[in-house]
Amino acid sequence: MLMTSGPWVWVAALLTLAIYSFLYKDNPFYKVAEYIFVGISAGYWAIFLWWNYAYPNLFEPLGKGKYMNIIPVVLGLMMFTQLFRRTAWLVRFPLTFVLGVSLGLQIVAAVEGDMVPQLRGTFSPFTPGALFGTYDFWTSVGYIALLVGVLTTLIYFFFSKEHKGILGVGARIGIYFLMIAFGASFGYTVMARISLLFGRLHFLFVDWMHVIK
């Protein structure tokens, strides 16, 4: 082994091994690595919030005489008024502001970006002549499966009527579609985890140990 890597590579490698040592059993090396991670994260995010939010949006503008920027600070501080019974009602003002902005942004986004395009995507292949005319056989089959999947899954989540008869059959088919979706998600999750393990092992073998070129 040619372990000639720089000091930071050594630090990263030893911390990686310390974290993985937990797979054997809990131990002091793992604890040390865990505490270092938590400490560094806290420090990192404190600095991050200061330089990316507090300083450029508040202290820098205030220094330049832009006193309007004090309004969000006041609204933010009003969030704490709910800690005291007599002033708790004041929290409605910042919450109203947050709700208003969030709703304004999200309603438009949900309708324009999600609901309408998804509905269009599900039903548009069923315009007259499109199915088996415009698309090839397997694409058409795919669109039919998509529509059946959407409808039966919706039926499965329809709880206002007992799942019996035609509704029961639909819900049963919906479960199969859900299971296939969960299976696909699980498969992708396994792939993601293996990728992360590969990334760490590649780092250990290539960048730290230099046993692979």
Add this chain to the structure above:
Amino acid sequence: MSVIEKLSKLDRRYVFLAVAIAVSLPMFFPLGLPVEVTAPVKQLYDVIEELPERSVVLISIDYDPSGAPELQPATLAILRHCFKRNLRVLVLGMWAPGVPLGMKALDEVAVKEFNKKYGVDYVNFGYRPGGAIFLVNLGRDVHDVCRTDVYGTPVDELPMMRDVHSAKDIALVVTMSMGVPGSDQWIFYYQARYRGKLATAQTAIGAPRYYPYLQTGQLVGLIGGMKGAAEYERLVKTRGFASIGMDSQSAAHMLIIGLVVLGNFIFWMEKRKK
């Protein structure tokens, strides 16, 4: 104790060890398994291939080091493709820890491989806070939300940015995303408003969620996890990190499939016994 009983009580640490060996061995003894290119990846490749020269491609680095094994290879492959096609690249990111990863990728591809000129062929605006609100404003006025680049240079002093003002000047956006803010925000707050071409590279965990957006045309391409990155590497004719990793992936997947079958067989045998 029968074999079945022994296996049912097997210490799970043997499974961890087996997975580690399955991932490690192909790194020393490559299997050279083929990587087939799937349609969502090819679609993105074709979109970049068809862009006119000097078009602007925006790459959003929306991941941190924990997503790097899956997304960094895709970033490198897409950058290679863009510079090979003589496109201009605008890099920014909504994840602060992704900034060094973006800089590293640009240094590796733009500087060392293609000798591209900063400010003319590519720019890097680094971390951009604000999520959804940032994206809404980005499509309206790039100069307003990106006043200085990652080095503190005013946007007006960057030659490349003279004709890049709003969403209509950006030919394609590719978000390399592992969470929030990421693909969701780009789809809902940018693509839905400005109708620009948008593609995404996702960590494998997130990828299945974005296939519906591909079907509706809201996404023009999708790279899913390391496998997707390996496919893109194949399309741009490089054998990078993701391609090397696919042998390990396949070996680990075979092992896991075997373990799932074995686990079910043991469960079935025990149930039969009772």
